[in-house]
Amino acid sequence: MCEPTVTTLSAAAMPTDRHVLKYVQLRYDDGDNLICTDDAISEEEQALLAYTPTPAPRAKVLLHSCCAPCSGAMVEEMRYLMDLDITIFFYNPNIHPKREYEIRKDENIKYAIKHGIPFVDCDYDSDAWFKRMVGFELEPERGVRCSACFDMRMEVTAAYAVEHGFDYFTTTNATSRWKDELQVNLAGVRAALLYQKQRGAKLQFWVYNWRTDAMTRRKYEVSVDEKFYKQEYCGCSYSLRDSNVWRAQQGIPKVKIGGDTAGLGTRYFEDVEADEAEESQEVVDAFFRDANAHFGDEKRPKKYQEALQKSSAVFVGRQKSAENIDANNW
Numbered sequence: 001m002c003e004p005t006v007t008t009l010s011a012a013a014m015p016t017d018r019h020v021l022k023y024v025q026l027r028y029d030d031g032d033n034l035i036c037t038d039d040a041i042s043e044e045e046q047a048l049l050a051y052t053p054t055p056a057p058r059a060k061v062l063l064h065s066c067c068a069p070c071s072g073a074m075v076e077e078m079r080y081l082m083d084l085d086i087t088i089f090f091y092n093p094n095i096h097p098k099r100e101y102e103i104r105k106d107e108n109i110k111y112a113i114k115h116g117i118p119f120v121d122c123d124y125d126s127d128a129w130f131k132r133m134v135g136f137e138l139e140p141e142r143g144v145r146c147s148a149c150f151d152m153r154m155e156v157t158a159a160y161a162v163e164h165g166f167d168y169f170t171t172t173n174a175t176s177r178w179k180d181e182l183q184v185n186l187a188g189v190r191a192a193l194l195y196q197k198q199r200g201a202k203l204q205f206w207v208y209n210w211r212t213d214a215m216t217r218r219k220y221e222v223s224v225d226e227k228f229y230k231q232e233y234c235g236c237s238y239s240l241r242d243s244n245v246w247r248a249q250q251g252i253p254k255v256k257i258g259g260d261t262a263g264l265g266t267r268y269f270e271d272v273e274a275d276e277a278e279e280s281q282e283v284v285d286a287f288f289r290d291a292n293a294h295f296g297d298e299k300r301p302k303k304y305q306e307a308l309q310k311s312s313a314v315f316v317g318r319q320k321s322a323e324n325i326d327a328n329n330w
Contacts, residue, residue, distance in 0.1 A: 004112060004113045004115075004116045004117055004118060004119065005118045005119070006109060006112075006113070006118075006119045006120075006121055007118070007119070007120055007121065008120075008121050008122070008123070009091070009120055009121070009122040009123065009160065010123050011122075011123040011125050011128070014122075014123075014125065014128075014156050014159065015155060015156060015159050018125075018128055018132070018152055018155060018156055019128040019129075019131040019132045019152075020132070021132060021148060021151075022151060022155075022190075022194075023038055023039040023147070023148075023151060023190060024036055024037070024038060024039070024144055024147070024148055025037050025038075025039065026135075026308065026312060033305060034305060034308040034309060034312065035308075036135070036136065036139070036143075036144040036308065037144065038144060038147045038186075041186065044193070045186065045189050045190065045193070048189045048192075048193070048205070048207070049182070049185055049186065049189055049207060050207065051207055051208055051209050052204075052206060052207050052208065054082050054208070055082070055084060055167060055168050055206065057082070057083040057084070058083060058084070058085050059084055059085065059167045059168060060084075060085045060086075060087075060165065060166045060167045060168070061078065061084045061085065061086045061087075061166065061167065061168045061169065061170065061206065062086075062087050062089050062157060062160065062161040062164075062166040062168070062169040062170075063075070063078065063086050063087065063088050063089060063169070063170060063171070063172065064089045064090075064091065064153060064154070064157040064169065064170070064171040064172065064173070065088045065089065065090055065108055065171075065172045066092055066104075066171070066172050066173050066176075066235070067104045067107070067108060067172070067231060068104070068107040068108045068110075068111045068223075068226070068228050068229075069219065069222075069223045069228045069229075069230075069231070069269065070172035070173070070175045070176055070219070071088065071108060071111065071172050072111065072218075072219060072222030072223055072226065072228070073175070073215055073218040073219040073221075073222050074172055074175060074210060074215075074219075075088075075111070075112075075115060075117065076218070076222065077215070079115060079117065086117060087117065087118040087119070087120060087166070088108065088112050088117055088118070088119045088120065089120045089122070089157050089160060089161075089169075090105055090108055090109075090119065090120065090121055090122055091120075091122040091125070091153055091156050091157060091160075092104070092105075092122075092153065092235065093124060093125035093126045093128060093129035093152075093153075094126075094129050094149050094153070094235050094236040095235040095236065096126065096235070096236055096237040096240065097237075097257065098124065098126075099257055099258055100231075100235070100257050100258070101124060103229055103257075103258055104229070104231065104235075105121065107228060107229055109121065111226065120160065122156070125156075128152075129149070129152065132148055132149075132152050133145055133148060133149070133236075133238075134311045135307055135308050135310070135311025135312075136148060136307075137238060137307055138238075138300055138303055138304035138307055139238075139304070140242075140288075140291040140292050140294070141178075141234065141239060141242060141287075141288060141291045142179075142180045142183065142288060142291075145238065146179075146180065146183055147183050147186075147187065149236065150173065150183055150184055150186075150187035150188075151187045151190065151191070153171075153173075153187070154169075154171065154187040154188045154190070154191035154205070155191045155194065157169050157171070157191065158188075158191035158192055158194065158195050158203060158205075159195065161203050162195045162199060162201045162203050166203065167202070167203070167204070168203070168204050168205070168206040169188070169192070169203065169204075169205060169206065170188065170205065170206040170207075170208065171184060171188060172210075174208070174210050174211075175210040175211060175215070175216075175219060177211075177216075177279060177281060177284045178234055178279070178284055179234075181211065185205070185207050188205035188207070189205050189207070191205065192204055192205040216276075217272075217276075220269065220272045220275050220276045221272055223269035223275065224269045224270060224271065224272050224275065226269075227268045227269060227270070228268065228269050229267070229268060230262060230265065230266060230267060230268055230269055230275070232255040232256065232262060232263055232264060233255050240255060242291060242295070243255055243287075245295050245297075246287055246290055246291070246295060247263070247264070249290070249295060249296070252264055264278065265278050
């Protein structure tokens with residue numbers, strides 16, 4: 001096993017337009033309410049969203065990792081069963097607060113070193129992330145804000161992959177029940193296409209089914225074996241806010257950041273059955289059902305409209321235009 005390396009990537013070395021929306025449209029619905037929608041999926045994108053074959057042994061794959069628990073089973077599969085040459089790329093400017101970010105990153109580095117896997121530690125690029133999310137503060141989980149977040153992280157990952165000669169890239173976000181698999185994979189496909197068209201790159205986003213029953217089970221087994229830190233929310237400040245709103249309604253203690261005790265359950269993964277039950281499909285579905293109903297807060301839709309109105313200047317001059325390509329944010 002080769003000696004693992006941890007390298008850094010500064011914000012200055014990232015794409016300068018990473019804070020700019022690229023696939024989001026702001027428009028009025030039939031009731032004259034401002035709404036944000038993601039671009040329709042093109043035929044080209046749809047074809048690339050199909051599950052693709054495993055890359056050939058020793059292919060260079062850049063693995064965007066959100067955290068160690070989501071990486072564990074994936075790393076095992078890619079490194080030891082598929083014999084791929086992988087590097088872990090940690091670019092997650094959405095994670096808030098900084099203490100939570102450092103906990104997740106440090107645990108990820110420790111796991112990479114244990115398995116001799118190179119690790120790229122990116123700057124905590126939260127200012128750029130918040131700029132890209134302006135106006136989406138009250139979007140429900142799995143809404144347009146999440147699409148914009150995945151887009152940003154996949155674009156920076158793809159840029160690094162192109163510059164460093166990787167054949168493929170993929171992301172651990174695709175393993176989680178808390179994420180919309182289509183949103184995640186579409187962001188990856190679009191990022192790959194962006195660099196294929198701009199630079200003639202051959203980079204591909206690897207779409208694979210990481211959510212089989214066996215993989216999901218193994219994910220929890222690895223997390224227990226490693227005693228990984230058990231996260232209590234997706235990561236961003238808005239998911240932290242909404243998780244605590246939902247918990248209050250369910251009579252569950254608030255999320256705790258760090259420390260030896262958690263708001264719910266144990267601080268670290270300890271029991272495969274119990275840990276998996278805490279994130280069962282039923283629990284996940286219940287949370288998103290309530291989130292889409294604004295947690296019963298009748299004032300929230302109006303607040304969202306006000307937020308979109310204030311941020312509408314972000315979209316001015318960014319209509320799709322063949323004449324003014326530089327003004328487009330697609």
